[in-house]
Amino acid sequence: MAQASKREQIITTALKLFYKNGFNATGIEEIRKTANVSKKTLYNHFKSKDELILAVLLRQDEQFRHNFIRAVERFGTTGREQLVAIFDALNEWFNDKDFTGCIFVNAVAELKYEYGPYHTACSEHKRLMHSYIKSLAKKSCAQKPDKLSAQLNLLIEGATVQAHVCGDKQAALKAKEIAMILIESNINKNLL
Known part of the structure; x- marks a missing residue:
């Protein structure tokens, strides 16, 4: 395997340390x-900490979404199963030993550059996640x-937030119960 x-x-x-x-x-x-x-190597790749933070956020967006989608697909095959599986994937994430909340929420709260590049990267991550879930809702009819x-x-x-702030490792499973009610009430069973 090639060295990174x-x-x-x-x-x-930087991702590990920021998280x-x-x-x-x-x-x-x-x-x-x-x-x-070396300092020279670091600054050859990133002119500033701000540039590095943005690179970290963009990388984490890509990795998180990829891993999340793979987990959802592992837990469910149909659109409806995958909507429910969202919460199984969350449960895995919340119970990971390194879980310290959502780095995108943390970044917006901590860096406070409203409508700057950090906010834009974090907002785009949330938009893409929402778009993925919407695609599953459409797939579920x-x-x-x-x-x-x-x-x-x-x-x-x-x-x-409940898992991170309150340490509630069961938050995803509690949310899953509510999600199942919403999913069942919104899916046209005649089309399944």
């Missing part, structure tokens, strides 16, 4: 030392896929 490029190594290290310690509490020197790269996906997204966000 220095750029990839820096992004991966664990926060964006403001993690200094560029800590990232450099942990990634085991939901009568109102826009409404159902909006409701499920609110459940997802609420469960994520």
Whole structure:
């Protein structure tokens, strides 16, 4: 297996440190030392910490969505099963030993650059997740896929906050009970 490029190594290290310690509490020197790269190498790839943060958010968006979709597909095969499986995938994530909430919510709360590049990257992640859930609602022949996906997204966000802030490792399973009621009431059973 090929060794990760220095750029990839820096992004991966920064992601772990930002997720664990926060964006403001993690200094560029800590990232450099942990990634085991020189200052020159780090600054050849990223002109500033801001540029690195944006690269981390974009990478995490891609990785998280990919892993999430794979987990949903592992738990369910039909559209309806996959809507329910969203909460099984969340349950896995919430019970991961490294879970410390949603890095996109954390970034917007901590960095406070409203409508800047961080906010845009975080907002785009949420939009893409919502779009994926909407595609599952359509695949399920939901009568109102826009409404159902909006409701499920609110459940997802609420469960994520409950798991992170309150340490409720069962938040996804509790949300799943509500989701199943919403899913059943919105799917036209004649089309299944």
